[in-house]
Amino acid sequence: MPSNEAEEVLEILWIKTEEEGLSAVRKEDLLSADYDLESALDELAEEGSVEVKGGNVRLTEKGKGEARDIIRRHRLAERLLVDVLEMAEERVEEAACRFEHALPRGVDESVCTLLGHPRLCPDGNPIPPGRCCEEGREKIERLISPLTELEVGCEGRIAYITSRRHERLQRLMAMGIVPGLPVRLLQTFPSYVIEVEETQIALDAEIADEIYVRCERH
Amino acid sequence: MHGHGGGSQKDGVKTEGKIALIGSPNVGKSVIFHRLTGRYATVSNYPGTTVELSRGVASLGGKDYEIIDTPGTYSLFPLSEDERVTQRIILKERPDVLVHVVDGKNISLMLPLTLELIETGLPVILVVNMLDEAGERGIELDLAALQRALGIPVVGTIATERKGIDELKKSIAHLASFDYRPIRTSYPPRIESALKEVMELLPDGSGLSRRFIALLALAGDREAVEALEKGPSKEAILKRAEEMRREYRHSMRYIAKMTGKKRSQEILRRVVRRREGRKNRVTDRLGELTVRPLTGFPILLVVFYVMYRFVGVFGAGTLVDFFEQVLFGRYLNPAVSRLVESHIPFPLLQELLVGEYGLITMGLTYSIAIVLPIVSTFFFAFGILEDSGYFPRLTIMANRAFKKIGLSGKSALPMILGLGCDTMATLTTRILDSRKERIIATLLLALAVPCSAQLGVILGIVAGVSTRLLIVVFGVVFLQIFIVGYLASKVIPGESSDFIVEIPPIRIPHLSNVLVKTYMRMEWFLFEAVPLFLLGTLILFVLDKLSMLALVEGMAQPVVVGLLGLPKEATAAFIMGFLRRDYGAAGIFAMSRQGLLDPIQLAVSLVVIMLFVPCIANLFVIIKERGKKTALYIVAFIFPYAIFIGAVLNYLLRAFEVSL
Known part of the structure; x- marks a missing residue:
């Protein structure tokens, strides 16, 4: 298991290479007051997680796997804190950082299942899928699922909306469809229809798939 | 479709203040506008129908105010063009009073906008409308408590029944003496x-x-x-x-909205009381049936059939027969002809008025005697469906199919309207959210949606021949909607918009509202469409006088005769088709009766005439709505495409020796 500091470095490397598309990261871009870069890199190189050549740092296959796990735990933690524990926004980031290191492997799968295999963290960044998502195993009864997976008649509250399309999010929000709002699923075909307050709203399946609901009653 | 009233009264009457009516779609803003100003702007259930602004004048407490009916708005942080317009009115025109109209039964979704409006610093009055519907659903609102909490005047209304309108007028007139202490939202x-x-x-x-x-x-x-x-x-x-x-992890808009939401929930806790309402009222039940797949599609067919019977058979048949043959044919035209011939000595002028392409005998007769009855019945039927809240439900049924051709379910509305009149339908493409969708819908309307008048004539022709002909002709034409729509959605840049539509409850339409609305739209038709008919007739008249009709016929011969395998006289029908879609069809009708067309020629000519360039009024509206360049592209595509499809059909039918 890498140290917390090494995990931080892995995280940054992952974001820079896998999400922002760089092939390698220059050392100076990894500098931070939060850790001692040299010792963290030494540790990672020793374990075969990174290669340091010249001023460039590159993730190895092993390192990629590790980094992916950490990112996944971090973002799952954020979801858990925001959706289930309803923690105030400004405290989430810090808590998630501590959580990601503390969350033992395996437990992340339970958390993931509990949350209904979310695809995006509250900031809208993708959560790398785990084995549990791919297999779709349902060990624990889900607390939160997208509208597309609910049964007609289900009543609950909107837990979160994962849309990355800004306009869509805004449009939903403007109509009053925001987290915390009580909803009822009225029908799913030919279009999704939900009831909020005394208003019925028709939606595409594509949008319904992004609205996660904590089902409270059938 | 929108209110064509109001208009420029602003310039005519000197007003002493300006009031903006603001609110989300379907809250009854337009009815309140009408109640205040005495003019009727179209009241509609379809989200976003009030795309055009209506302005009017109201006299309140001895002062004249300009009233602006702003487009449907959910938030002052604009996302749609409609909301942008509303925001602009607030920022640039700075009305003296903002009247926020909300739907009482959905107040908690709408109160955040009240808080946003208060933030502008302009005086706000809150109108809680549709108290009857709230009551039916067991929602009791303590408006006095709401007024205390917000610190602004709050008025309860049932606008359709005129209840509370006087109080609203008073509260606008006496706003100065109100102890105005608006609530502050802190972030x-x-x-x-x-x-x-x-x-x-x-x-x-x-x-x-x-x-x-x-x-x-x-x-x-x-x-x-x-x-x-x-x-x-x-x-x-x-x-x-x-x-x-x-x-911030979220945008400012999100935070502002969430803050507003929280604040309004706190306020409403002391205002709203729910008891068990009468659930499952008949209309609610009916509303449900219209959107369930099992019952929704049959209901859709029934609605279409009834509309067809009313517009196509009663309007296009019975009424047109009476107007054209009896009123104009037997009395008006002969009388006018005699009058013109005896009083105007110049033959050319006589012909211009009452000749073959005469302004009166052709232009007025066709527009008043043929088209007006059809569009009036259509407007009436449309008004009933509009006020009943059926249209948004239709979009639920249509969404899936329309997604495939780059349109959202919302576009079902203009397409269906197109079966009435493509020109009107092109105007309503404004309700679509993205430019891409507006272009596709306009193109498909111009190409492959026959209008009621044309449809009537074509059904008349085909019914006399065979069912197979009917299937071939309409099958080929409607197939184009999907082929061209699909291709257009790939070619035209931009994204299709999200399908998020509010579905208002089914309501029993007020007959008087529907009649007034029908009247307003007929008035619009008379003032805007009839001049176009006259202009078109004039063009035909000039072409005829300069012997250019024959010239064009000669030029078109290789295509019409060669490619399409039609007699050369068909060219005239196509030219007429440009003036009015049904003229062209009528020309084909006449030819087929004279035995000039065999069934294959009939099929080819009908397909071409349906796909062909839209009528002149439609073209003008396309230019007005989409701009010259897009209009040019659309025409440049349709013209050869219609002929291409006709030629292919001609070739296939002959190659396989299909008997129709």
Whole structure:
């Protein structure tokens, strides 16, 4: 298991290479007051997680796997804190950082299942899928699922909306469809229809798939 | 479809104040507008119908006010063009009073906008409308408590029954004497401090609150920022907004909205009381049936059939027969002809008025005797469906199929309207959210949606031949909607918009509202469409006089005779088709009766005439709505495409020796 500091470095490397598309990261871009870069890199190189050549740092296959796990735990933690524990926004980031290191492997799968295999963290960044998502195993009864997976008649509250399309999010929000709002699923075909307050709203399946609901009653 | 009333009264009457009616779609704003001004703007269930602004004048407490009916708005942080217009009215016109109209049964979804409006610093009056529907659903509202909590005047109304309108008028007139102490919304501390910073950078004295401008600026509102004077303070504001964007996981708009939401929930806790309402009323049940797949599609067919019977058979048949043959044919035209011939000595002028292509005998007769009865019955049927709340439900049924051709279910509305009149339908493409969808819908309307008049004539022709002909002709034409729609959705850049539509409850339409609306639309037709008919007739007259009709016929011969395998006389029908879709079909009708066309020729000519260039009125509206360039592209595509499909059909039918 890498140290917390090494995990931080892995995280940054992952974001820079896998999400922002760089092939390698220059050392100076990894500098931070939060850790001692040299010792963290030494540790990672020793374990075969990174290669340091010249001023460039590159993730190895092993390192990629590790980094992916950490990112996944971090973002799952954020979801858990925001959706289930309803923690105030400004405290989430810090808590998630501590959580990601503390969350033992395996437990992340339970958390993931509990949350209904979310695809995006509250900031809208993708959560790398785990084995549990791919297999779709349902060990624990889900607390939160997208509208597309609910049964007609289900009543609950909107837990979160994962849309990355800004306009869509805004449009939903403007109509009053925001987290915390009580909803009822009225029908799913030919279009999704939900009831909020005394208003019925028709939606595409594509949008319904992004609205996660904590089902409270059938 | 929209209110064509109002218009420019603003310039005619000197007003002493300006009032903007603001609210989300389907809250009854237009009815309140009408109740205040005495003019009727179209009241509709379809989200976003009030795309055009209606302005009117109301006399309140001895003063004349200009009333603006703003487009449907959910928020002052605009997302749609409609909302942008509303925001612009507030920022630029700075009305003296903002009247926020909300639907009583959905008040908790709408109160956040009241708080946003209060932030502008302009005086706000809250109108809680549809109290009857709220009551039916077991929602009791303590409006006095709401007024105390908000610190602004609150009026309850049932606008369709005129209830509460006098109180609203009074409260506008006596606003000055109201103890106006609006509630303040406070945001999280970090935003408050950023707001303060920006406010200090803003110039004073716009009449709007600096806090509101600061809020818009921090939310990165394009127009609000652009309106700021260039200089160091603008730079600083932009920088701060950028910082906020980075600092916060959510946009400012989101935070503003969530804050407003929380605040209004706190307020409403003391205002709203729910008891068991009469659930499952008949209309609610009916509403459900219209959108369930098992019952929805049959209901859709029934609605279409009834509409077809009413518009196609009663309007296009019975009424047209009476107007054209009896009223105009037997009495008016002969009388006018005699009058013209005896009083006007110039033969050319005589012909211009009452000749073959005469302004009166052709232009007026066709527009008043043939088209007006059809569109009137259509407007009436449409008005009933509109006020009943059926249309938004239709979009639920149509969404899936329309997605495939780059349109959302919303486009079902203009397409169905097109079966009535493509020109009107092209106007209503405004309700679509993206430019891409508007272009596709306009193209498909012009290409492959026959209007009621044309449809009537074509059904008349085909019914006399065979069912197989009917299937071939309409099959080929409707197939084009999917082929061309699919291709257009790939070619035209842009994204299709999301399908998020509010479905209002089914309501029993008020007959008087429907009649007034039908009347307003007929008036519009008379003033805007009839001149176009006259212009078109004039063009035909001139072409005929200059012997250019024959010239064009000669030029078109290789295509018409060669490619399509039709007699050369068909060219005239195609030219007529450009003037009016049904003229062309009527020409084909006449030819087929004279035995000039065999069944294959009939099929080819009908397909071409349906696909062919839209009528002149439709073309003008396409130019007006989409611009010259797009209109040119559309025509340049349709013209050869219609002939291409006709030629292919001709070739296939002959190659396989299909008997029709």
